[in-house]
Amino acid sequence: MNRLTGKTESMEEWLAFLRTRQDIMENVTYWHTQPARPSRTVPLPDEIHPKLKEALAAKGIGELYTHQAAAFRSVAAGRNVVTVTPTASGKTLCYNLPVLQTLLHDDSARALYLFPTKALAQDQVAELQELANWMEADIKTHTYDGDTPPTVRQAIRNAGHIVVTNPDMLHSAILPHHTKWVKLFENIRFIVIDELHAYRGVFGSHVANVIRRLKRICKFYGSSPQFLCASATIRNPREHAERLVGGPVDLNDDNGAPAGEKHLVFYNPPVVNKQLGIRRSSVLESQKLAGSLLKDGIQTIVFARSRVRVEILLTYLQELVKRELGPKSIRGYRGGYLPKLRREIERGLRNGEIRGVVSTNALELGIDIGQLQACVLNGYPGSIASTWQQSGRAGRRHGSSVTFLVASSNPLDQYLIQNPDYFLGRPPEEARIHPDNLLILLDHVKCAAYELPFEEGDTFGEEKLSDLLEFLAEEKVLHRVGTRWYWMEQGFPAHNISLRSAAQENFVIIDVTEGHRVIGEVDRFGAPTLIHEEAIYLHEGVQYQVEKLDYPEKKAYVREVNVDYFTDANLATELKVLHVDREQLEGPLLRQYGEVMVTAKPTIFKKIRLRTHENIGSGPIHLPEEELHTSGYWFSFSEEETAKRSANDMQMALLGLANVLVHLAPLHLMCDPQDIRVVPQVKAVHNKKPTIYFYDRYPGGIGLSQRLYELHDEILKEAGHLIRGCGCLSGCPACVGPIEEVGLLGKDLALSLLEGIGVRS
C-alpha cells in the first residue's frame, strides 16, 4: 500500500487484500488462477521485404510469435488460414504481414478486409496506414462504408490497394456494382476476415452466402484469392472457417504470445430470501466490486448484458467514485453512442485517462482499447467464448489481472456459478451457421443472379441449384434462356435483404411519470405479453402501467402506479407440424425433427390480485398475429408414461422441465437465448401426446433445432443435474420456476418425469 495515496501498488497486493475481506470472500464460490505464460518467438523470415523489416523494427518488433510465423508460412504456401489466439496476442499481424509483403512486391495486387463493424474497420485502416508510413511505401488503405464520401469512392474503387469494409456493404454496395470494381476483382489476392466468430447464427449464415457471391465474382474476373481469417476462441474454428469461406483452411492456434497471471473469480450474490430463492441484485454487487477496484486506482472494465444496465451501473459508479476520480474518468460504451464519442473513449482508455468503462458486448470485439487490469462481468455473458473474450480485456502481457463473474439470479447463471467445472473444463462453444437455410439461400441466389447470370452446371451452396433456379424462374424472378438464368425483375434485390436478424430489435420502455425517462427494454417477441396496453410492468420492484404501446416505433409509454394486482397475458401459440424430417423412438419417448409453423397471438390479459391470486378482471389485447415458418425439434411421451400421472401433474412437470430447458438449450447451442423457443403442450395438436417443442426463431430455421435433436441426451441429463442441484425447496426461478407457476410439487414432478424416461445423473 502506498502510504501517501492510500492506493494499492500492484494487482497482487490488491488481490491479497481482497482475500482478507470476509464480506466478499464468503460469496466467492470459486477462485481460478491461470499461471503466467512466457512468449515463444522465432526470427523474422529472411524473405520478408527489407522495408517491412524496417517498419517492424521501428515498432519494436524484431521477431515473430510462433503463431504469426505459422500464418506467414501457410499463406506463402498458397493456403487459406484461420488464426485462433486470445485477445491481444498480435493477431492482426498474422494477416497484415503476408498482405503487406505481397503488396510491396506487386503494386497491382489488391486485398479486401472484412470486419463486422465500421468501428473495427477504422481501427484497422489507422494501423495499416501507420505501417505504410514507416515503410515509406505507397500502399493505399481505405475504408469503404456508408460514411465514405461519394467524391472519394471512385478513387478507392480504382486505386485502393486495401479496401476495408463490412459484410453489409459488400452485400449491398460492392458486389451488385462489381463492374465498377474491375481493378479490385481482377487483382484480388487476399480476403481478410477478422472476428470470424462474430459470423454465426443468422448473421453468419447470410455472410457465408455473401462470400459465395464474392467468390463467384472473383472467378468471373479470373482471380482466386486466399482467405486469411482470425477468430476469438471457439470450439470449431477450422470447421467454422471452412463452412464460411467454402474451402479448406489451415488451423493456426499455436499461441506464442506471452500472458501474465490471470485470476478468474466466481461471485454469487448472497441469498436474501431462501424460500423464494431470491438473491441480492447482481447489479449492486457488480457495483461494489468495480467501485472497490476503481477506488484503488485499478483500470477496470465492467460488462453488462443490456444497454439499460450499462447506464444504471455507470450512474452508480460515477456517483461512488466521484470524489476520488473526476466524472469523465468513468465512461459508458455501447451501441447508440456516436462514433466520435466512441473514438474519444477508446483513446482515453488506451492512454489511461479513462480509468473505468461500463460496456455492453460492443467492446467484446477487437476494438483497440489497450489492456486493462480488471474486468467485472455483471451476469454470465451467455456463452463460454464470450466470457473468455470479455475477460480477455483484462490481462496484460506482464503482471496479473483479475476477472469477476457476478452471477444474476437466472437459472443459467446459477448453474454456472455453482458448477465452475462446467465452465472451466469445457471447450468454448461451437459457432454454427446454416448457410443453406432455404430462405437465406434463396435471398442470395437472387442477389447472385442479379450480379451475374447463372449457367447450367453452376453450384451455389449444398442444395441443388437448378431446382432453386427453376423455382425462381417460376416465380418470375429469373428468366431462363437456354442454359442460362438471368435476373429479370425491376428491383434491386440486395436492398430488401438485411444480413442482421430481426430478433435484435428491442422495445424501449419509457416512463412518463415525470418527463420522459427510458427505464428498460423488452425484446420484440416478449413485447406482446409483457408490455401490451394496460399491462402492469415491474421494474426494480416498482409498478408501472403501460399507457400506450407504439408497435411500429417499438416504444412503450408507462406511468408509475400503485395497485394490488399484476397482469398475466394469454398468448395463443399454435404449433403446426408441417413435415417430419427425422424421427427416433426410444422407449417411452418419440423424438422428431422437421418443419413447423408457429402462429402466436396475444388474446386477453387477466388482472390477478397479489397474494390471493384471484382473478379480478380482464381485457382484450389488440396486436397483430405473428407467423413463423421454421424448423423445430420436439419429443413426446408415450401413453404408458403419461398414464402414470394426472393431467394436471403432467402439465406442471412439462412446464417445469421446459423452464429449465429454455435456459440450457442456448448454452449448448452457443446462440442468443432469443434464437430458440421452448413450448410445452399437454396434448399436442399433431399426435395428442404430451410434447415439448423447440423451434428456431428465424424464418426457415438456422439449424438450432436440428442440433438439439442430436444433443437431446446431453441436455436432458444436464437438466436433471440442474434441478437436483438447486438449493431451493420446491422450485424457484433458478430451476423449474417459481411455485406460483409450477405448484408446490413442481420440482419433484419434473424430476420424476425425467426419471420416467430414464434420465439419471
Next chain:
Amino acid sequence: MSGLKERLERLRAAAKAAESAGGADPAEREEHGGSDAVPPAPPGNTGLHEAFRKLGVEEMTNDAGTFLLRRIVYPFPYRHGRYGLEELIACAPRLHPVACRQNGKTRSTSRGSRDSETADAPIPTFRGLLFLDTETTGLGVGAGNVPFMIGIGSCTEAAFVVEQGLIRDPGEERAMLTWLTGKFDGVTHLATYNGRSFDWPVLVGRFILNGWRRSGPEPGHLDFLHPSRALWKNTLPSCRLGIVEEERLGIARGPDVSGALAPELYMRYLRDGNPEHLEGVYVHNEKDVLTLAALAIHFGHLLGGGLGSAAPDPADAEERFRTGAWLERHGQPEEARRLYDSLAEEAPAASGSETGFRLALAAKYKRLGKWERAVPLWKRAAELAEKARLPRTDAHLELAIYYEHRAKDYGAALGYAEAALELVRRRLSLLRTPSQFRELKASLEKRIERLNRKLYRESFDLNAGRGRPDLTEQQAGGLPHEYA
C-alpha cells in the same frame, strides 16, 4: 431430410397463405393468377413474330448471335417541333463549348489549363455525333440492370436515322452490344440526356460483364441534361425530357407511354411473348432520340448567336438571366450582356416575385461597376423582400453598403440598414434556435450605430462648413473590407 423441391413447394404454399391472410389486393392476385394460368409462350428465337413485323422490326444476325433491329429514316427536310432536323448540320460544331466543359479531364483545373484542353478537344460535327437513349429493366447502375432496348440516332447530309436494337431475351444481349460497338466508329461524342451518369455507365458495365474491355479513347459526352438544368431548373416544373420538349421545343408528343413504365412492359413481354406490349416503348424511345437531336439544335442556336432569331428569346426574366449566365460560361459574353441589359431595363419593373436572379444580376453589374444598373435591381429586390413571408436581407445590405460608401448618402444607408434589421428580427422570431442571423443582427446594429455617428458628424461638419468626413470613413474601415 425432405426433398428440396417439396420444401420449396411448402414455402410457396406458406407464402400464398400468408398473402391471402394479409388481405392482398384481390385485383393483384387475380392478375397474378391469370398470368399463371396461361403457360408462358417462350419468346424464343424461332422466327419473327408477326407483331414485330408490323412495327418494321427485322431480325439481325452477327457473329455474336441474333437480335432485333428497327430502322427509321427521316429524309431532310424533317421538322420536329420548332426545328428542322437538317439544322443539325450547321448546329453541331457550335456545341463545341459544351463538349469542352463536359469533357475536361479534371474539372477543378484552372481556367488556363482548361483552355489548353479546349484546343485539343475535337469539334463536334454532325457525322461525329451519336444520339443515344437506352431503356433498361430497372433503375440504378447495378450489374443486374440490363438495357433491353438501345436507341441511337445519327445524321447524314440527307437524313436523320433512328435505329433501335431490342433483345427478345437476355441471351441476345451480346449480339446487340456487338452491333452497338460497330456504331461507335467515327463517333466523337455521345449525345444523351443524363447519359454521362446513367446510359453510358450501364453500357460500360454490360461490356465488362460480357468480358470486353474497351480500348482506345472514350467518346466525349454531350449530356444535355446539364445545360437543360442550367437554363430551366427554376422555370419548368421539372427537367424531364418530356416537359422540356413540350415547353421549350414546341414538340407535342401526343399519347405516349411513360419511360418509367418501360421495364414493366418488357417484363410482360418476357412473360407472354406478345410484342404488342413493346409498341409503346418503341415509339417512346424513338421520340426521345428525335428530341435529343432537337435539343442539340436548340443549344447550337443559342451558342451560335441565334437567340432572338432562330431560337426565341426567353420570355421569363429568370430564364433570361440563367440563359445569359449559361452563355457567359460558354464563351458568349456579348450575347450574355445583351440579355442582361434587356433584363436590367425591364427587370426592376417586372412582376415576378423571384428575387434570386435580380440579386445575381445586380452582383454582375456591381462587379463591372455599373451602379446605375445594379441599384434599381437591388431596390426592386428589397421591395419584394419586405413583402416576403421569409424575407432575405441581401438587397438591403447591398444598398446600405452602396449608399454608405459609394453615394455617401448616410441617411439612405441608415434607412436600408434599419429596414434590414427589422427583417432580421422577423426571421429570428420565426426560429427558436440560434442561427447565423444572430451574427448578422449584431453586425447590422454596429452598422446602424456607425451610420448614426456619421450622420451626426456630417450635420456638425456641414454647420462648420467643412468637407466630407474622410477620417471617419477610414476609421470605420468599411470600404476596403466590404469591397474586398
